[in-house]
Amino acid sequence: MxxxxxxxxxxxxxxxxxxxxxxxxxxxxxxxxxxxxxxxxxxxxxxxxxxxxxxxxxxxxxxxxxxxxxxVPEGKSAKNRVHLDVRAAPGLQGDERMAALEAECDRLVALGATRAERHEPSPPMGAGHIVMQDPEGNEFCLD
CATH class of the missing domain: 3.30.720 (Signal recognition particle alu RNA binding heterodimer, srp9/1)
Structure with missing residues (x-):
């Protein structure tokens, strides 16, 4: 079920x-x-x-x-133990993928997000992603 x-x-x-x-x-x-x-x-x-x-x-x-x-009355005090991965570039690889992630990052920063760090592609395990924070500091990734 x-x-x-x-x-x-x-x-x-x-x-x-x-x-x-x-x-x-x-x-x-x-x-x-x-x-x-x-x-x-x-x-x-x-x-x-x-x-x-x-x-x-x-x-x-x-x-x-x-x-x-x-x-809730208390503020955020530590890194999230669970976070959302926003699939902004499914199926894309390399420079094309990172360009799509950067474009989405720019859009979200304009909405109030904060860019934290960019992780370059590192085959075979990582296709590259951008770590961000929402307006209240909750971490999420553009994947």
Missing amino acids: TREIQVTFDCADPRALSLFWNDVLGYELPPPPPGFGSWDEFSESLPPELRNSASAAQDPAGHGPRVFFQR
């Missing part, structure tokens, strides 16, 4: 981080709860302390995992 998964991020600003990851992955916010025309309208109905306590990103085609963002 297979199971669906949801990837959950602890963060300080769930709405902003979900919008960032929606742009990265080509995902979208799920529809607002029934009876509300928008997430902003729903948020305004909540007590102030509950506003922006959670958000999500979902694959519009329904294939990829849902990504959930929950507000």
Whole structure:
């Protein structure tokens, strides 16, 4: 039996981080709860302390995992033990692959990501990748 998964991020600003990851992955916010025309309208109905306590990103085609963002009081304090690999250059190799990764890196930096380091191709084990951080410092790789 297979199971669906949801990837959950602890963060300080769930709405902003979900919008960032929606742009990265080509995902979208799920529809607002029934009876509300928008997430902003729903948020305004909540007590102030509950506003922006959670958000999500979902694959519009329904294939990829849902990504959930929950507000926590503590900040990030160490390197992630698990991270996402964003497949930005599947099937590409060598200079063509690294050029595609660099182009995606530039796009994500413009959205608020930080470039950490580039790893050159090292056959036979590594095709090359770029390590990045999202706006809250969570590491991920462009692969």
